Amino acid sequence: METIFSLLVALFFTGGIYLMLSRHLIRILLGVVLFSNAVNLLIFTNGRLTHAVPPIISPDLMTPAGPVANPLPQALILTAIVISFSFFSFLLVVAYRAYQDLGTDDTEEMRVAEPANEAPPPMGY
Amino acid sequence: MRTLIFRTAAPFITALMLLLSVFVLLRGHNDPGGGFIGGLIAVAAFAVQGIAFGVPVVRRAIYFHPMAIAGSGLLLAALSGVLSYAFAVPYLSGLWSAPSLFGVTVDVSTVLFFDIGVYLVVVGGITSIALSLEEREDG
C-alpha cells in the first residue's frame, strides 16, 4: 500500500514540478496546487497506512477499543491544507492582478521590476 | 449567471448554507466538522449570493467589512487562549464549564470560542478574497 502511495506522490510531484517550470503563470499556479497536494499525500503516507478505524473514542470508553488510525498526520495535513488554501487564493488574486496590470501571463515578459537592458552604474564623474 | 431560476433559488440556498455552516461549526468538537470547514461553507454561501445578485449586495448584507470580521475572529481565538492565564495552566488549555440553560446542560469551553474565532477568520478572510475576485469579473 505504501509503495502505491509513494508512486502516486512521485507522480504528483512530477506533474507539479513540470507545470511550475512553465513560463505561463496559470500553469505555474496549477503546478503549485499539484505540488502542495503531493505534500499532503506524502505526510499522510508518512503516518503509515493501516486498515484501522478513525481515532474516535466512543462515549462509554476511555481508550480506543482497538487499533485506530494515526490522527497526527491528519492534523498536520489539515493545517497544511488550510495554509496552502489561503496561500493559493492569495496567489490567485495576485496572478489575476498581474495579468490585468501587466497585460501578460508570461513570466519572461514580466520585466517591470527588473528592466532588461539597464545601464550599468556610472564609472566616474 | 443572473437567470431567473438562479436568482429565485439563491436566497434559499444561501440561507440554508449559512445555517448548515453554523451547524457544522458547533458539532465540530466531537464529530467531524469545525470552524474551518464551517467557515468555508459560509463563504460558499456568500459567493453564491454574490454570483446571483452582484458583490455590492453581499457587501451590504454582511454589513461589516470582511477583514473586520476576520480581525474579530482572530481576536476571539487569541483571547480564548489567554483565559488560561487566570487558571495558571499553559496557553490555549481547554477550559470547560457546563452551565445549565433552561434545564439543558450546555458544554461551554474555550475550545468552542477558539473554533468560533477560526470560523470568523475563515469567513472574513476568504470572503474578502472571493468577493474581490468576483468584483473583477463584473468590472
Next chain:
Amino acid sequence: MAGESYQVDRAQAMIAGPVASADWLIVVPVVLPIVCGALLLMFRHRMRIHAFMALAALALVTAANASMLRRVLADGPFSMTMGGWLPPFGISFTADVLGVSFALVGSAVAFICCLYSLGDIDRTGRRYGFYAFLMLMMAGVNGAFLTGDMFNLYVWFEVFLISSFGLLILGSDKAQIDGAVKYAILNLVATTLFLIATGYVYGTFGTLNMADLARKVDGLSDTAPLMTLSALYLLAFCMKAAAFPVNFWLPASYHTPRIVTAALFGGLLTKIGIYALMRSMILIFAVERAAYSMPIAIVAGATMILGALGALAQSDLRRMAGFLVISGVGVMLSGLALGSEGGLAGMAFYALNSMVVMTALYILAGTMGAAGAGFSLHDLGGLYRARPLLAAIAFLLILAAAALPPASGLWPKIVLVQASLAEGAGWLAGAILVSGFLTTLALGRVFLLAFWRPASASLPIARVPSLSLAVLLLLLVPVLLVGLYPEPVIAMSGSAAKGLLDPSAYIQAVFPQAGGG
C-alpha cells in the same frame, strides 16, 4: 465532556502542576501582536490610532523579549507547552539564548521601522492595513524564533510569509505586482520543501518537537534517511535565506515595496532562514551538517562574493541594498559551514548585526532617494554639500554595512575569519575578506557619486525629514556602541552557540523529568 466524570490518570499526557506566571512571557511576543493586529483589522477606519497601537504593542513585545533574554542568560532555556499537554504531545515554545536574542533584535528593529513608517505610510496605506499586516508579520517572526516544534515553525513561516505579501503589494503599482508574483511563488516552493522535509521527519522520528528530535537523533538506526532530510532542510532554508543558487527572488522583489517594508524584509526575513538553518542543522542534524560542510562552504563563499559583485553592478540604491543582504547571508553561512563554536557565535552575531544594519541601509536609501531625485546613482549628487548631517550618518552606516571599524559588523567578521583559520579553511577567510572589500567598493562608490559628486543643476535637493534622520541615528547608536564595546554581545552569541552545540540544557528545559541527554 467535562473531565471530572472520568477516573483516568492524566499525568502521562497532561501537565499537572500550575504554570508559573513568568513562563507566560514566552507567548507574549506572539499573542500580543496577533491581538493588536486583530484589533487593527477590526477598527480599520480609525486610522489615527493605528500607528499608535502598533508602536505600543511593539514596545511591549520588545520589553517582553528583553526580559526573557535576561532570564535565559541567567538561568538557561525555559519552555511552555501549549494546551496543557506534556511535550512532545503539545506544541512547545522554547526560549533559549539564540531564539530570544534574534526575537529581541527583530522586534526592536520593527519598532524603529514603525517609527519611520509614520512618515512613510500615508492614509491609503493605513486603510489598506499596513499596521495590521506588520503586526501579523511580527507575530510570525517572533513565533518562528520562539517555537520549539518543527511543524509549528512551518506554520509561523507561512504566517509571516502571507502577511509579508500584504505588505509587499501595498500600493499595487506594476513593479510591486511583478515582484510579488516572483516572491510569492519562489517562497511557496521553499516552504513546501520545508513541509516535505518535516513530513519525512515525522515519518522517521515519530515526533516533531525539536528537543525530542535532538535527543532521539543519536538512537536512530543507520538506515534512517538523515542525509536526505538534512539536504532538504538545507535547500529550503537556504532558499528562505537567499543563498546563492536560490537567491533570485530577493533582488527581484525587495526594491519594489515602500521603503519601510523593504527595510523590514531586508532586516528580518532572510535572518529567519539563517536562524532555522542553525536550529535544524546544528541542534538536530549535527552529524549530517559536518558531512555537508564543504558544499555549505562553497555556497557561502559564492553567495558572499556574487552578492557583493551584484551590488557593484547595480545603479538603483534599493537593488544594491538587496544584493548586500545576500552578500551578508553568505558571510553568515560560512559560520554554518565551519560548525565550530566560534563559527556559530560569529554567525549569530553577524545575523543580529545585519538585522540592524540592513534595515538602516534601506532607510538610508529611502532618505537619500527622497532628498535627491530618485534612487538611481546616475541622478543623485551633491548631497554632501546640501545635507551634511545625512552625509555623516551615511558615512558611518556605510562603514557599518562594510563591517569596518568603528561599527559592530567588524567583530563577528573577525570571529568568523578566526574560526575559519582555526578550521584550516583559509580560502573561506579569504572569501569573507574579499567580499568585505567588494562591499566597501560598492558602498564607497555610492558615497562618491551621491554625496561628493556636484549636484546636477536641473535636480533640486529636497528637505530631509527630521524623522528619517532621527530613525537613522536610533539605528546607528547600537551599531556604534556594540562596535566600541562588543564584549556583551560576543559573550551572548558565544552562549547561543554553546546552547546549540550542547543541547542538554535545551532538552532539559522541555523534558524536566528526563534528565537531558
